[in-house]
Amino acid sequence: MKMSKVYKANIWGREGCRTSRSSLAKGVSRTITTMDSNRLSLKAGSLPLLLLLVSNLLLCKSAASLPVCPSGAANCQVSLRDLFDRAVILSHYIHNLSSEMFNEFDKRYAQGKGFFTKTINSCHTSSLPTPDDKEQAQQTKHEDLLNLVLTVLRSWNDPLYHLVAEMRGLQEAPDTILSRAIEIEEQNKQLLEGMEKIVGQVQPGVKENEVYSVWSGLPSLQIADEDSRLFAFYNLLHCLRRDSNKIDNYLKLLKCRLIYNNNC
Amino acid sequence: MKENVASTFVFILLLFLNTNLLNGQSPPGKPEIFKCRSPEKETFTCWWKPGTDGGLPTNYTLTYHKEGETEIYECPDYKTGGPNSCYFNKKHTSIWTIYVIVINATNQMGSSASDPRYVDVTYIVEPNPPVNLTLEVKQPKDHKMYLWIKWFPPTLVDSRTGWLILQYEIRLKPEKAAEWETHFAGQQTQFKILSLYPGQKYVVQVRCKPDHGFWSKWGPESSIQIPNDFTMKDAVWIFVAVLSAVIGLIMVWVVALKGYSMVTCILPPVPGPKIKGFDTHLLEKGKSEELLSALGCQDFPPSSDCEDLLVEFLEVIDSEDQQLMPAHSKKYPSQGVKHTHLDLDSDSGQGSCDSPSLLSEKCEEPWANPFPFHTSEGIEKPESPETNGTPTWEPQSTGLEGKMPYFHAGGSKSAWLLPQPPKQHNPRSSYHNISDVCKLAMGTAGGSCTLVDKTDTHALKSSKTTETGGEEKAGEQREVESSHSQTDPDTAWLLPQEETPFISAKLLDYVEIHKINKDGALSLLPKQKETSNQTETPSTPETSKEYAKVSRVMDNHLLVLVQGPCPQNLALFEEPATGAPSSLQQNQAEKDLASFTASPSNCKLQMGGLDYLDPACFKHSFQG
Numbered sequence: 001m002k003m004s005k006v007y008k009a010n011i012w013g014r015e016g017c018r019t020s021r022s023s024l025a026k027g028v029s030r031t032i033t034t035m036d037s038n039r040l041s042l043k044a045g046s047l048p049l050l051l052l053l054v055s056n057l058l059l060c061k062s063a064a065s066l067p068v069c070p071s072g073a074a075n076c077q078v079s080l081r082d083l084f085d086r087a088v089i090l091s092h093y094i095h096n097l098s099s100e101m102f103n104e105f106d107k108r109y110a111q112g113k114g115f116f117t118k119t120i121n122s123c124h125t126s127s128l129p130t131p132d133d134k135e136q137a138q139q140t141k142h143e144d145l146l147n148l149v150l151t152v153l154r155s156w157n158d159p160l161y162h163l164v165a166e167m168r169g170l171q172e173a174p175d176t177i178l179s180r181a182i183e184i185e186e187q188n189k190q191l192l193e194g195m196e197k198i199v200g201q202v203q204p205g206v207k208e209n210e211v212y213s214v215w216s217g218l219p220s221l222q223i224a225d226e227d228s229r230l231f232a233f234y235n236l237l238h239c240l241r242r243d244s245n246k247i248d249n250y251l252k253l254l255k256c257r258l259i260y261n262n263n264c
Numbered sequence: 265m266k267e268n269v270a271s272t273f274v275f276i277l278l279l280f281l282n283t284n285l286l287n288g289q290s291p292p293g294k295p296e297i298f299k300c301r302s303p304e305k306e307t308f309t310c311w312w313k314p315g316t317d318g319g320l321p322t323n324y325t326l327t328y329h330k331e332g333e334t335e336i337y338e339c340p341d342y343k344t345g346g347p348n349s350c351y352f353n354k355k356h357t358s359i360w361t362i363y364v365i366v367i368n369a370t371n372q373m374g375s376s377a378s379d380p381r382y383v384d385v386t387y388i389v390e391p392n393p394p395v396n397l398t399l400e401v402k403q404p405k406d407h408k409m410y411l412w413i414k415w416f417p418p419t420l421v422d423s424r425t426g427w428l429i430l431q432y433e434i435r436l437k438p439e440k441a442a443e444w445e446t447h448f449a450g451q452q453t454q455f456k457i458l459s460l461y462p463g464q465k466y467v468v469q470v471r472c473k474p475d476h477g478f479w480s481k482w483g484p485e486s487s488i489q490i491p492n493d494f495t496m497k498d499a500v501w502i503f504v505a506v507l508s509a510v511i512g513l514i515m516v517w518v519v520a521l522k523g524y525s526m527v528t529c530i531l532p533p534v535p536g537p538k539i540k541g542f543d544t545h546l547l548e549k550g551k552s553e554e555l556l557s558a559l560g561c562q563d564f565p566p567s568s569d570c571e572d573l574l575v576e577f578l579e580v581i582d583s584e585d586q587q588l589m590p591a592h593s594k595k596y597p598s599q600g601v602k603h604t605h606l607d608l609d610s611d612s613g614q615g616s617c618d619s620p621s622l623l624s625e626k627c628e629e630p631w632a633n634p635f636p637f638h639t640s641e642g643i644e645k646p647e648s649p650e651t652n653g654t655p656t657w658e659p660q661s662t663g664l665e666g667k668m669p670y671f672h673a674g675g676s677k678s679a680w681l682l683p684q685p686p687k688q689h690n691p692r693s694s695y696h697n698i699s700d701v702c703k704l705a706m707g708t709a710g711g712s713c714t715l716v717d718k719t720d721t722h723a724l725k726s727s728k729t730t731e732t733g734g735e736e737k738a739g740e741q742r743e744v745e746s747s748h749s750q751t752d753p754d755t756a757w758l759l760p761q762e763e764t765p766f767i768s769a770k771l772l773d774y775v776e777i778h779k780i781n782k783d784g785a786l787s788l789l790p791k792q793k794e795t796s797n798q799t800e801t802p803s804t805p806e807t808s809k810e811y812a813k814v815s816r817v818m819d820n821h822l823l824v825l826v827q828g829p830c831p832q833n834l835a836l837f838e839e840p841a842t843g844a845p846s847s848l849q850q851n852q853a854e855k856d857l858a859s860f861t862a863s864p865s866n867c868k869l870q871m872g873g874l875d876y877l878d879p880a881c882f883k884h885s886f887q888g
Binding site: 092095096099116117119120121126130132133134135137138242245246248249252253254255256257262263264 | 305306331332354357358359360361362364380382384386422423424425426427429475476
């Protein structure tokens with residue numbers, strides 16, 4: 001078919017999988033809408049188109065490991081595998097930092113104060129529909145999972161910024177905690193960028209709404225009472241540790257699923 | 265009536281309770297949850313420790329509620345985890361959620377609850393050890409052999425889907441060794457070990473760790489025997505090594521038997537030095553004097569025994585022809601002086617610049633014999649010193665810095681000369697020390713003797729310069745001068761008591777200070793005048809030996825020595841003294857002299873030039 005020839009040529013073309021897939025997706029969506037309108041009748045040309053789309057997706061995945069582009073090229077495409085590798089490294093690193101930061105803060109400021117008992121149900125991202133165990137995560141579609149990751153990352157932009165700002169004013173904040181906070185803020189931005197690239201590759205052309213959870217804990221970070229203020233920090237660090245673990249776990253799942261086909 | 269019932273009821277209740285207490289029964293103690301673990305981040309188990317059971321059968325229940333929920337649940341499985349445990353299966357496990365868990369212990373008497381434990385499964389992951397550890401020794405052709413270790417991840421962990429990423433660590437050791445060799449293997453499930461000892465049996469273990477969790481326990485040991493790595497090449501080398509060792513031994517044996525002749529064949533002996541007229545046998549037997557006489561050398565070297573060099577007394581002659589002669593030493597044998605060594609009679613008594621320094625460096629022996637300073641009538645030379653006020657011994661101004669003879673008298677006020685007992689004074693051969701000499705000299709010639717005070721060097725210098733009328737004296741030169749001006753305000757008599765006319769101010773001749781004995785007598789030897797004239801070269805201080813002449817005594821404790829016209833070494837004897845020198849009284853000076861103690865350093869006399877006398881030489885002489 002004429003259409004199929006066009007698409008086939010585009011898979012290995014310069015543009016790579018992204019544009020071919022996006023155009024294929026457009027074609028399929030058009031087919032589907034026409035299918036819907038006609039409901040039960042399948043157009044004759046839609047089936048091969050569908051087959052083509054599926055094969056494209058499958059082939060594109062393997063072709064997604066195209067060689068990494070040389071640096072400096074303008075419209076270069078880093079392969080999905082490399083993007084995921086990088087994203088996983090970042091998320092792993094961020095969680096390590098948050099964990100260490102939390103432990104240090106706990107050791108230094110929160111001993112014997114029973115803070116942990118009060119942190120129940122206090123994270124601003126707990127309302128997000130994130131999967132809570134392996135089965136749920138495996139049943140979530142990768143696009144949704146990716147979007148969830150993006151949402152969580154975006155929800156942390158603001159709190160991280162304020163965390164760093166307020167921590168500078170924290171009495172006798174050890175350098176290690178502050179430096180880690182600064183590092184996490186920076187790496188979070190990078191991870192967000194990388195995720196957006198990944199989403200751009202995996203879900204090209206889909207423009208999702210920028211959803212994120214609003215954080216309203218700033219006043220509690222600036223409260224006069226020292227103990228309450230410390231608890232506000234403690235709580236924020238606890239939530240950060242948890243969410244960074246979530247993101248890390250989801251990305252590793254996605255990487256094994258999308259790149260290695262569940263055969264890590 | 266009612267009151268009676270109530271009180272009896274209470275009484276019975278109390279009785280009942282008391283009887284139970286007497287039986288030892290009580291409500292259970294508080295249990296405690298001590299561990300919660302998840303092996304794969306999908307299920308978890310909690311274990312608790314019961315408290316006292318109160319003597320009654322106690323029932324334990326676990327209740328919990330989750331973060332964000334209000335409902336309280338009970339433990340779904342008490343069995344799987346063993347006794348006193350609760351196992352939460354996949355259905356009941358939520359990750360990233362806090363569980364609030366409480367144990368209730370109940371018995372007949374009552375119940376007690378543990379403290380609530382907050383558990384988040386995310387942070388309690390500890391997997392089981394890896395399984396199916398296999399070992400294999402691989403020996404590729406022409407390559408070193410290695411140990412190939414392979415294992416599998418623990419069964420429950422799902423690493424394929426990426427839910428839990430594991431990292432591994434292996435350790436191995438030879439069976440009998442004490443320390444393990446650990447290697448980190450990352451995420452791979454195999455490993456190669458290259459550094460192996462052949463012929464040993466190795467044991468290997470492996471463990472794993474999730475990406476954010478705890479290390480597992482070490483897996484079961486697996487052992488393997490490494491075969492001996494013995495190739496033909498090795499055999500050849502061993503054979504060669506053994507052969508060469510045998511040959512080496514044979515050669516050594518041959519050499520040992522016929523060594524000398526072979527050696528002389530290869531390396532002819534080097535001829536020894538031969539000196540004409542030198543009898544080596546004489547040297548071996550040796551009286552050195554015989555040997556040296558064979559060589560045509562007189563009076564050289566002095567014997568090693570310091571005491572042998574002791575000259576009992578010195579004659580100071582005031583005429584030019586007169587010399588300081590120790591010729592009278594034989595008249596005073598009471599001191600036990602051995603003077604056989606010194607053939608001083610042949611010595612005309614005149615000081616000689618070339619005379620060897622008689623003060624050996626080993627002069628730490630006590631000076632058994634007094635070191636008399638014998639002055640004869642001849643030592644009267646009032647005129648010339650007085651007129652010019654300068655001693656005949658010119659100090660050397662150049663090149664002598666650091667070569668000034670001086671005493672290191674350890675900070676104590678001690679003179680290196682002790683007053684001689686008066687009874688030994690004798691017109692012809694009396695024992696005097698320098699101070700005596702000085703005194704005598706001063707008495708006759710109006711000069712003064714001073715022992716130069718170390719601390720007063722500058723003062724002395726200046727005074728000296730003034731006294732000597734502008735003689736050039738370079739910085740650190742200290743001199744013992746005999747200034748012949750009686751009106752010198754700085755001068756003081758060192759030794760007082762007797763004045764003998766023997767010492768003349770005309771200390772024009774050179775005296776070699778031979779020794780100073782423990783009594784403080786200065787043993788001087790006349791210098792050879794002839795040789796001194798011949799060798800008088802102002803420009804070579806090192807080659808000639810210098811002997812100091814006591815020119816005068818200053819300030820009761822400064823002995824100003826003047827160097828002879830010969831070589832430029834200036835003998836300067838100084839003594840550290842506290843207090844202003846000028847204020848010393850005679851008695852004080854005596855005390856100073858009497859209490860001389862020298863620092864225990866070695867004599868630094870140089871054979872080539874008498875730079876200074878180190879009081880250490882005289883240490884023993886002056887003790888007490």
